[in-house]
Amino acid sequence: xxxxxxxxxxxxxxxxxxxxxxxxxxxxxxxxxxxxxxxxxxxxxxxxxxxxxxxxxxxxxxxxxxxxxxxxxxxxxxxxxxxxxxxxxxxxxxxxxxxxxxxxxxxx
Amino acid sequence: xxxxxxxxxxxxxxxxxxxxxxxxxxxxxxxxxxxxxxxxxxxxxxxxxxxxxxxxxxxxxxxxxxxxxxxxxxxxxxxxxxxxxxxxxxxxxxxxxxxxxxxxxxxxxxxxxxxxxxxx
Numbered sequence: 001x002x003x004x005x006x007x008x009x010x011x012x013x014x015x016x017x018x019x020x021x022x023x024x025x026x027x028x029x030x031x032x033x034x035x036x037x038x039x040x041x042x043x044x045x046x047x048x049x050x051x052x053x054x055x056x057x058x059x060x061x062x063x064x065x066x067x068x069x070x071x072x073x074x075x076x077x078x079x080x081x082x083x084x085x086x087x088x089x090x091x092x093x094x095x096x097x098x099x100x101x102x103x104x105x106x107x108x
Numbered sequence: 109x110x111x112x113x114x115x116x117x118x119x120x121x122x123x124x125x126x127x128x129x130x131x132x133x134x135x136x137x138x139x140x141x142x143x144x145x146x147x148x149x150x151x152x153x154x155x156x157x158x159x160x161x162x163x164x165x166x167x168x169x170x171x172x173x174x175x176x177x178x179x180x181x182x183x184x185x186x187x188x189x190x191x192x193x194x195x196x197x198x199x200x201x202x203x204x205x206x207x208x209x210x211x212x213x214x215x216x217x218x219x220x221x222x223x224x225x226x227x228x
Contacts, residue, residue, distance in 0.1 A: 033213075042218035042220060043155065043218065048212060096159075096169070099154060
C-alpha cells in the first residue's frame with residue numbers, strides 16, 4: 001500500500017529554520033497537508049494544498065512541493081512550535097488517505 | 109461552531125467488534141459539502157486513516173483494514189459510526205472522528221479522541 005516517508009525527528013534552536021520533508025510517489029499528483037499535534041491534543045492543520053496557510057496559522061509556517069517531496073518550513077522557530085508534525089495525502093487515484101509516520105520537532 | 113464527539117466502550121475483548129459513534133453538533137451531517145472520517149493513533153505512534161463516508165453513504169477504507177471495517181451514517185441523529193471486527197491488541201488506540209471539507213480536502217474539525225483498549 002501507499003506510504004509517505006518523514007524523518008522521525010528534527011531539532012533546531014529557537015529562531016532558526018526547521019524543514020520537515022515528506023516523500024511519496026503520488027505527491028506530484030495529489031496535494032499534501034500538514035498537521036501539528038501537541039501531546040494529548042487532536043491534530044491541527046497548518047498547511048493545506050501543499051503551500052496554503054489556513055487563517056490563524058502564523059506566517060512562519062510555509063509549505064512547498066518539488067516532485068515526489070513536499071516540505072514544511074518553519075521560519076524563526078519558537079518554543080511553542082515543539083510538536084509532532086504529520087504530512088497527509090492520498091494515493092494516486094484519490095481512493096484513500098495516508099499519513100506520514102510523523103516528525104518530532106524539538107526546539108533546543 | 110461545529111463540534112464532534114466520539115463515544116463508545118473504552119474496553120473491548122479480543123476477537124470482538126469495536127463500535128464507536130461520532131455525534132456532530134453545530135452543523136448538519138447531511139450537508140453535501142463535507143465527508144466524515146475515522147482516524148486512529150496507538151499510544152506513542154503516528155496517525156492512521158481508517159476510512160470515510162460521504163453523505164450519499166459511499167465509503168472508502170484503508171486497504172489494510174478494509175476487511176474488518178464498516179462506517180455508516182445516521183442522518184436522523186446527526187451521527188456516523190465505526191465498526192471494527194475481530195479486534196486484537198494491535199487495535200488499541202485513540203480513535204478520532206473528523207470532518208473533511210470537500211473543496212479544501214483537509215480535516216478541519218476533529219473530535220477530542222477516545223481511547224479504546226483491546227484486552228481480556
